[in-house]
Amino acid sequence: MQRPLAGLTRQNLVRELVAGITLIAIAIPLNIGYAQIAGLPATAGLYALIVPTVVYALVVSSRQLVASPDAAAAALVASSIGGLAAAGSQTYAVMAMAQAVISGVLFLVMSVLKLGFLANFLSKPILVGFVGGLALDILLSQIAKMLGIKIDSGGEFVDKLTGIITGLPDIQVWSLVISALSVAVLLLGKRFAPVVPWALIVMIVATIATVAGGLESKGVSVLGEVPAGPPVFSWPVLSWANWFALIPSAMALTMVTVAEGLLVSRSYGEKHRYPTSPNRDLFAFGLANIASGASSSFAVGSSTSRTAAMDSAGSRTQLPSLVLAVGTLLLLLFGTSLLADIPSPAIGAIVGVAVLPLLGIREFLDLWKLDRFEFGIGAACFLVTLFVGSIPGILVAFVLALVNIAQRASRPAIDVLEEDDNPTDSLLADAPTGAITAPGVIVVRMAAPLFFANGTVFTTAVKSAITGAGGPDKVQHLVVDMEAVTDVDVTAAEAYADLREWLAAEGITLSYSRVREGARPRLERFGILRTAGDAADGVYPSNREAVAALTTHR
Incomplete structure (x- = not known):
C-alpha cells in the first residue's frame, strides 16, 4: 500500500x-x-x-x-x-x-x-x-x-x-468599479503572470480600498463578521x-x-x-x-x-x-x-473568473x-x-x-469480406452492397457482441447482403466470422434463430469461423452454434462446403 x-x-x-x-x-x-x-x-x-x-x-x-x-x-x-x-x-x-x-x-x-x-x-x-x-x-x-x-x-x-x-x-457604481478592476487584474494577470496568486492580491487590495474609502457606507456590500x-x-x-x-x-x-x-x-x-x-x-x-x-x-x-x-x-x-x-x-x-471587510463585488469577480472555463x-x-x-x-x-x-x-x-450507448451499439460494423481479404464498408440494414467473398460464398464479420440492441440489425444486414449479391442463385454458403462476438443475450439469440430459419428456407448453408474459446459455451447454450465439438481448422460447426469452396477459389 x-x-x-x-x-x-x-x-x-x-x-x-x-x-x-x-x-x-x-x-x-x-x-x-x-x-x-x-x-x-x-x-x-x-x-x-x-x-x-x-x-x-x-x-x-x-x-x-x-x-x-x-x-x-x-x-x-x-x-x-x-x-x-x-x-x-x-x-x-x-x-x-x-x-x-x-x-x-x-x-x-x-x-x-x-x-x-x-x-x-x-x-x-x-x-x-x-x-x-x-x-x-x-x-x-x-x-x-x-x-x-x-x-x-x-x-x-x-x-x-x-x-x-x-x-x-x-446598479451600485462603486461595486461596478471594484468588480471591473478586479476582473481586469485577474484576466490580465492570469495571461501574463499565471504563477502569481492574483485572487489573493485582488482580495487584499479591494479590502484595503473599501476600508480606506469608506465604501461600505456608500453601498458596497462586504462579507461581514466571520x-x-x-x-x-x-x-x-x-x-x-x-x-x-x-x-x-x-x-x-x-x-x-x-x-x-x-x-x-x-x-x-x-x-x-x-x-x-x-x-x-x-x-x-x-x-x-x-x-x-x-x-x-x-x-x-x-x-x-x-x-x-x-x-x-x-x-x-x-x-x-x-x-x-x-x-x-x-x-x-x-x-x-481580516475577512470582515472583504467587498462582495471582489468575491464575485474572483468566483466569476474562476468559473468561466467551466462554461x-x-x-x-x-x-x-x-x-x-x-x-x-x-x-x-x-x-x-x-x-x-x-x-x-x-x-x-x-x-x-x-x-448514446444504445445508438452506437445498434449500428455495429458488419462487414462482408471481399476477394482481396478487405472488408466492404459496414453494412446498413437497408443498404445491401452486392459484395461477395468467393463464388457462392459470403463471409460476414460482426464486429461486436450480439445483444438486444443489434441482434435484429445484424440478421437484417446479412439478409440484405445475400439478397444484394443475387440471393440463393449466387450465394450457397454463409460463413460468419465470430472473432469479435464475445457475448450474446436472449433477444439476439431469437433474432439469430430467425436468420437460421430464413437461410434454411433459401437453401443456404451456415458456417462459423474463428469462434472464441471463452465465448463458445455461452454461444452453444443460446443456440447460436448448432452443434458441439472442437474444430481443429477453426471452422464451426462441421459443414465444410463453404470453406472448401473458399479454399478452392483461393
Missing part, C-alpha cells in the same frame, strides 16, 4: 511548502465565494479546507489531486437544498452537512464494490453540458453581486436573469424524510466527482509516472465527505483548477494540502477580523466540429440543467448516456 505523502523527499520539501502557501492564496478566497454560492456562511467553505483536506491527503493514492468544494458542488448544494429549507437557516446548514455525509457513504460503497467504472457513463459531452449549465447559473449570481444588484441567489435561472435586467437602473475558532464538530440530525430527500442530490454530487476526480487523478499519474488506485481514491473521497459533514461544512469534490495550479508550481505530493489545512486553521483562530465554450465548439450528435447531447444536458434544475440535469445526463 502506498504510504501517505508518497513522493516527498528532502530535495523537494521546500518546493512543496512554497506550493502549499500558493494553494492557501488560491483556495481561501475561492472557498469563501463557493460557500456563498451554496447559501452557507464563509466558515463552511473554510472548514472544508481543514479536517476533510487532511483526511483526504493522507488516504488518497493521487499525489496531486486537490480535494475541496468547487463551483459545481456549490451550485448543486444550493439548487438541491434551496427547495427544502431557507438559505442561511440552521436547517439549511444541517441539510448541507447531511448531504455531504450521504455522498461520503456512497463513495465508500462504490470503493468497496469497485464501481468506479460507472463514471464512464458520464461522457465528455454530458459533463461539459452539465457543468456548463451549473457554471452559467453561478456566473449570473456573481454578475449580480458585481453590479451590486439584489437578487434571490437561490432562485431559478430565469428569475435571476429577470432580476438582473430589472435591477439595471439600480466567527473565529476551529471547525465545529457535530453530527447532522434530521428526520428520515429529509435524509431520503437528500439522496438524489448526493448521488449527483458523487457521480460528478467520480467522473471528474478519477479522470484528473489518472491523467496526472500517467503524466508523471506514478501509480494511482481508483478505488482508493473513491475511499478517500468518502472519508473526506463524511469528515466534511461532521465538521459543519458541505460536499467535497475534486478541484481541477487548483490541481493544475499545484502541478504548474512543481508540486508532486499532497504536502501542499496539509499546509493549506494548517494555514486555514491559523486564519480561523487568529485572523478572521465549456471551446469544448462545445469542438463538439460541433467533430460530432453534431454528441454536441446535441451536451446542449440538451446544458439546457435541462440550466432551465429545469441540477437533479433533472444529472438524470437527463444518464438517460442521454444510455441513449
